[in-house]
């Protein structure tokens with residue numbers, strides 16, 4: 352029987368992380384494209400993944416052998432606080448439609464042959480990498496966060512609903528592995544930023560929001576407003592680093608236990624320092640003010656990348672993270688260059 356071409360479906364392929372994966376697979380190697388892979392990036396205009404039947408039709412059209420599942424209703428602290436029910440329900444529906452259809456369509460990294468093919472028709476095996484987030488960990492964790500703690504207590508009230516929807520992906524992955532042997536797994540990134548982010552001030556995460564607000568302050572000669580006390584700490588990962596690690600996980604990581612993808616845990620940056628770094632990257636010399644009436648959200652959520660480092664080492668690999676200032680400058684330059692042309696700004 353002829354080998355099938357691996358077809359990798361990327362849901363959320365037009366978002367921050369999806370765009371970074373497009374960038375990653377423009378190169379080959381352990382963190383990039385494998386010979387013969389075909390990558391299909393889809394957005395909500397290709398299919399509303401909340402609709403189970405529409406998702407079935409998408410899978411029928413694409414016939415993926417592998418899925419990177421990024422699509423989600425995503426937002427920063429203030430969007431989560433404003434729309435709890437939507438964050439819960441949209442994400443539950445999206446995740447269920449993608450995982451169940453992945454199961455139904457026998458998504459596989461290596462197409463089965465001969466006797467294995469016959470067996471796979473009754474024992475549906477699949478490979479899906481979904482994306483969780485460090486904001487789903489318990490609100491009173493043991494630091495640093497590690498993979499085993501996901502379900503060890505209620506999540507933070509600031510994103511309680513989103514966190515529960517995301518935790519269910521891990522529950523679903525384990526259930527499908529136990530009942531059917533499906534190779535479903537998940538990665539857990541820390542706060543992501545990079546080119547092609549969501550800069551809508553009502554929905555944005557902190558760095559794209561700060562970039563957008565600083566740009567407007569610079570342009571209009573107004574003050575740059577930083578929400579909250581500026582004291583919380585965040586462990587940021589550059590989207591292009593994250594994308595390369597997700598592609599590696601797709602090719603090489605098969606355990607059901609999720610894998611934290613982050614720079615070292617001591618790479619925390621305070622919100623105020625992040626805002627000052629945005630000002631420097633934009634050459635903004637005006638004033639800034641802090642609006643302490645706004646929520647701080649979680650104080651910190653440093654995560655350990657020890658398991659990632661160990662998994663890479665098993666394959667003789669090391670990963671070099673882009674320094675924060677360099678990645679931020681690239682992201683700011685992208686934002687400024689695309690301010691008048693990109694649909695997401």
Ligand code: NAP
Pocket residue numbers: 362363364365366367368369393394395396398399400401420421422423424425426445482483484485540541542543544548549556
């Ligand atoms: P994003 O920039 O907001 O992009 C979201 C993507 O999902 C877009 O491609 C969007 O399509 C698609 N999408 C949303 N609703 C959909 C629907 N109903 N049907 C089909 N597609 C839909 O998000 P991101 O930051 O790249 O996040 C990607 C993944 O990383 C998510 O699972 C998120 O939870 C996780 N994550 C993100 C962060 C972060 O800081 N950004 C941190 C940790 C984890 P359109 O372009 O058509 O809207």
Ligand code: GDP
Pocket residue numbers: 426427428429486510542555556557558560561564576577578579580583585622645646647648649
């Ligand atoms: P989180 O990491 O899930 O809490 O989400 P965010 O990326 O939205 O980061 C929220 C943190 O950044 C909180 O401490 C906010 O007070 C702070 N922050 C400061 N200015 C802004 C802003 O303009 N937008 C957002 N989303 N957060 C801001």
